[in-house]
Amino acid sequence: MxxxxxxxxxxxxxxxxxxxxxxxxxxxxxxxxxxxxxFYGSWDWRFLGLILISTLVDxxxxxxxxxxxxxxxxxxxxxxxxAINLGLLGYFKYFNxxxxxxxxxxxxxxxxxxxxRADIILPVGISFYTFQSLSYSIDIYRGELQARRSxxxxxxxxxxxxxxVAGPIVRAVEFLPQLDVRRRLADVEFRACLTLFxxxxxxxxxxxxxxxxxxxRIFSDPEAVGTTGRWIGAGLFNVQLYCDFxxxxxxxxxxxGLLGYRLVENFRFPFFAPSVGEFWRRWHISLTSWxxxxxxxxxxxxxxxxxxxxxxxxRIYTALFGVYTAVGLWHxxxxxxxxxxxxxxxFVVLEAAGKMKWITSRGWLAYPYVFLFWTMSAVFFRSGGxxxxxxxxTGMFGAGGPATxxxxxxxxxxxxxxxxxxxxxxxxxxxxxFRRLPDWAFAAVYGVAAALVxxxxxxxxxxxxxxxx
Amino acid sequence: MSAEGSLDPRRLRRAPLYLAIFAACFAATxxxxxxxxxxxxxxxxxxxLRYFAEHKDEFDLVFVGSSATFRNFVPEVVDxxxxxxxLEVRSFNFGVVGFRSFETDYxxxxxxxxxxxxxxxxxxxxxxxxxxxxxxxxxxxxxxxxVHSHTLEETELILRSVxxxxxxxxxxxxxxxxxxxxxxxxxxxxxxxxxxxxxxLDRDPDWVAPPWLADGRGFQAVEDRPGFKEPAPDxxxxxxxxxxxxxxxxxxxxNRAGASLERYNFTALRRQIGAIRGAGxxxxxxxxxxxxxxxxxxxxxxxxxxxNFLPFHLPKTYANLFRPELRIDLTHYRREGASQFSRxxxxxxxEILKRTAP
Numbered sequence: 001m002x003x004x005x006x007x008x009x010x011x012x013x014x015x016x017x018x019x020x021x022x023x024x025x026x027x028x029x030x031x032x033x034x035x036x037x038x039f040y041g042s043w044d045w046r047f048l049g050l051i052l053i054s055t056l057v058d059x060x061x062x063x064x065x066x067x068x069x070x071x072x073x074x075x076x077x078x079x080x081x082x083a084i085n086l087g088l089l090g091y092f093k094y095f096n097x098x099x100x101x102x103x104x105x106x107x108x109x110x111x112x113x114x115x116x117r118a119d120i121i122l123p124v125g126i127s128f129y130t131f132q133s134l135s136y137s138i139d140i141y142r143g144e145l146q147a148r149r150s151x152x153x154x155x156x157x158x159x160x161x162x163x164x165v166a167g168p169i170v171r172a173v174e175f176l177p178q179l180d181v182r183r184r185l186a187d188v189e190f191r192a193c194l195t196l197f198x199x200x201x202x203x204x205x206x207x208x209x210x211x212x213x214x215x216x217r218i219f220s221d222p223e224a225v226g227t228t229g230r231w232i233g234a235g236l237f238n239v240q241l242y243c244d245f246x247x248x249x250x251x252x253x254x255x256x257g258l259l260g261y262r263l264v265e266n267f268r269f270p271f272f273a274p275s276v277g278e279f280w281r282r283w284h285i286s287l288t289s290w291x292x293x294x295x296x297x298x299x300x301x302x303x304x305x306x307x308x309x310x311x312x313x314x315r316i317y318t319a320l321f322g323v324y325t326a327v328g329l330w331h332x333x334x335x336x337x338x339x340x341x342x343x344x345x346x347f348v349v350l351e352a353a354g355k356m357k358w359i360t361s362r363g364w365l366a367y368p369y370v371f372l373f374w375t376m377s378a379v380f381f382r383s384g385g386x387x388x389x390x391x392x393x394t395g396m397f398g399a400g401g402p403a404t405x406x407x408x409x410x411x412x413x414x415x416x417x418x419x420x421x422x423x424x425x426x427x428x429x430x431x432x433x434f435r436r437l438p439d440w441a442f443a444a445v446y447g448v449a450a451a452l453v454x455x456x457x458x459x460x461x462x463x464x465x466x467x468x469x
Numbered sequence: 470m471s472a473e474g475s476l477d478p479r480r481l482r483r484a485p486l487y488l489a490i491f492a493a494c495f496a497a498t499x500x501x502x503x504x505x506x507x508x509x510x511x512x513x514x515x516x517x518l519r520y521f522a523e524h525k526d527e528f529d530l531v532f533v534g535s536s537a538t539f540r541n542f543v544p545e546v547v548d549x550x551x552x553x554x555x556l557e558v559r560s561f562n563f564g565v566v567g568f569r570s571f572e573t574d575y576x577x578x579x580x581x582x583x584x585x586x587x588x589x590x591x592x593x594x595x596x597x598x599x600x601x602x603x604x605x606x607x608x609x610x611x612x613x614x615x616v617h618s619h620t621l622e623e624t625e626l627i628l629r630s631v632x633x634x635x636x637x638x639x640x641x642x643x644x645x646x647x648x649x650x651x652x653x654x655x656x657x658x659x660x661x662x663x664x665x666x667x668x669x670l671d672r673d674p675d676w677v678a679p680p681w682l683a684d685g686r687g688f689q690a691v692e693d694r695p696g697f698k699e700p701a702p703d704x705x706x707x708x709x710x711x712x713x714x715x716x717x718x719x720x721x722x723x724n725r726a727g728a729s730l731e732r733y734n735f736t737a738l739r740r741q742i743g744a745i746r747g748a749g750x751x752x753x754x755x756x757x758x759x760x761x762x763x764x765x766x767x768x769x770x771x772x773x774x775x776x777n778f779l780p781f782h783l784p785k786t787y788a789n790l791f792r793p794e795l796r797i798d799l800t801h802y803r804r805e806g807a808s809q810f811s812r813x814x815x816x817x818x819x820e821i822l823k824r825t826a827p
Contacts, residue, residue: 456663
């Protein structure tokens with residue numbers, strides 16, 4: 001079940017109607033939790049067990065950390081939470097990657113080992129809810145949050161269906177207080193939520209899913225595509241990825257909003273960022289801020305702990321590079337994602353060192369530079385493995401490919417069109433237009449807009465790209 | 470999000486009104502958009518639609534149906550035969566490859582909606598109205614056609630067929646959901662924009678109807694089909710003459726054995742007849758000489774449900790029409806076979822036309 005499918009509209013209409021008809025806050029939360037498990041179970045009911053384990057572990061660990069008599073016991077509870085959560089994530093997501101990489105490494109040293117691969121299905125959204133529940137334990141350990149005694153509240157925080165499978169990664173400090181207050185229908189900003197949902201739907205169903213078949217075609221057989229076609233392919237994936245993920249985030253925020261809950265903003269017009277560092281502060285904000293708050297600080301601490309010079313700028317660079325490498329690895333268990341992260345880390349470090357100032361200080365250079373950076377990163381992201389990246393990139397610079405490019409040049413028109421729409425959204429022209437309408441006119445315009453949008457929606461099932469994470 | 474969008478109780482009470490405004494505007498826009506969406510490309514359907522729309526007032530009789538209609542009825546020959554019987558009739562072949570009962574039903578309604586000035590008769594195959602099951606792959610042309618023909622009226626009839634059919638309840642439920650989805654896709658025009666835009670961009674203002682359409686009036690001999698090849702010997706059902714003869718004999722027996730109409734969708738048939746007659750046109754049901762058992766047709770005729778019926782799927786009665794050298798396969802004639810059948814049909818058709826002429 002995904003947000004753009006008819007079945008989701010039926011599901012949400014039933015869930016939201018009953019939710020608002022229920023009177024007690026506890027009953028409403030229980031209803032939302034049941035709905036969230038149904039939503040998650042619609043992917044594969046077997047994965048419900050994992051989310052229950054993650055919930056139980058962090059619920060118990062939270063109470064354990066808070067109630068621990070001394071620092072040593074606190075640490076023990078935290079390490080238990082980290083070990084189980086990261087252990088599950090590691091097994092389901094990274095087991096094959098680490099085993100294959102290990103075997104490859106040993107083979108390099110002359111130890112002939114047969115390739116090994118376990119048949120593991122990646123549970124949808126595991127990276128999102130693992131990070132979410134980890135932040136809870138860490139915040140309690142740091143004394144920034146009180147452990148939640150209500151198992152219902154905590155379970156709903158982990159499984160809240162609008163953001164369960166592809167974020168945004170919600171922090172306990174932001175979400176749990178919202179559960180304390182009974183939501184009022186009169187406080188729901190229907191118009192803002194409906195507008196946001198419509199924009200998210202357009203991004204996902206009318207843009208991302210429409211360009212996806214062409215992207216798949218180009219990346220599945222890049223040898224059959226010329227230089228221009230490869231640039232178009234990388235650029236189109238760029239557009240697809242943004243529209244897919246930010247579209248999902250918009251719809252997640254909107255559906256949560258229609259239930260009276262507020263989720264964090266996940267994208268802030270990254271293509272208008274003047275530097276790669278700024279780009280990453282605007283792209284998947286809930287992940288980058290998570291990494292900054294929980295990993296960067298740890299890496300910084302580790303540098304000092306390992307005897308690094310406290311005043312050296314390398315302290316910052318190392319932490320930054322490590323953080324972005326981790327961001328890459330978070331995205332996927334393969335070397336192309338590791339390099340995707342390292343590539344980002346390299347540019348962020350260069351910018352932090354002031355080496356890119358000659359570009360980032362000039363707007364006319366800075367924006368194309370960021371777009372180009374992300375287009376090249378898209379190749380790492382989309383290629384099935386590192387062995388596919390190099391031939392693709394060399395082809396982008398004129399090597400290989402057929403004499404006549406089978407990719408029609410008209411696909412390039414997607415980019416200026418995308419940037420114009422991106423700009424219109426950035427300046428909030430459309431939001432303001434919808435906001436200023438009287439209620440009856442909003443209902444009328446929304447009806448017309450929905451009927452005009454649906455013909456351009458892609459037919460058939462196309463999962464969100466970020467579900468794989 | 471600003472507080473401006475939040476609702477006070479007074480505004481909340483008006484929610485049903487806003488919902489109604491939303492629904493009305495959505496429906497009105499969807500209807501307007503739908504008028505702009507052409508039928509999907511499906512074999513020669515686009516050409517036939519365009520030609521018929523431009524010449525609709527020239528025809529007295531239209532043959533509508535599947536490829537068995539498309540390849541077997543030659544309007545020119547039928548008209549000559551009718552002229553010999555003293556009837557000045559100009560006919561058109563609206564058979565389309567792959568059409569089944571419900572597409573044909575939709576097409577009949579489309580033809581009637583064009584309000585052709587001279588049209589007096591529609592000849593069509595007796596519809597089995599069995600539930601369609603072959604809409605696989607959402608982008609297949611057949612599925613696009615299915616989406617287009619899933620109007621409220623047709624979907625209701627299809628659902629009746631599904632629930633009448635001898636199927637497991639679970640299958641009936643799944644099928645019903647599938648058809649309701651197709652209806653939703655049709656009413657909301659979901660995903661149909663790019664194909665429609667492409668069709669409008671590709672529309673040639675200087676289009677000239679191909680000869681088989683203009684001169685042949687919709688009939689195309691199977692040999693003239695682009696890329697036509699004789700059937701491979703191992704796939705030719707007519708190669709073993711003895712087996713073919715046995716099959717034909719068995720088929721006549723099966724056809725005459727009678728059929729239970731307990732699960733037949735009478736509503737669909739009666740509505741079809743009602744729609745045709747309501748437009749001042751007379752329906753004539755005709756089965757071309759196919760080597761397939763269709764006992765329901767004779768049973769319907771015995772019940773008096775088919776107002777005018779010409780059954781030619783009886784090999785013993787019409788042995789000459791079943792000669793293998795006239796055919797390409799069990800359903801379709803070659804050019805010569807189609808001409809012979811059309812000549813044979815004309816005097817029998819003339820009797821009905823004389824009897825039912827307005």
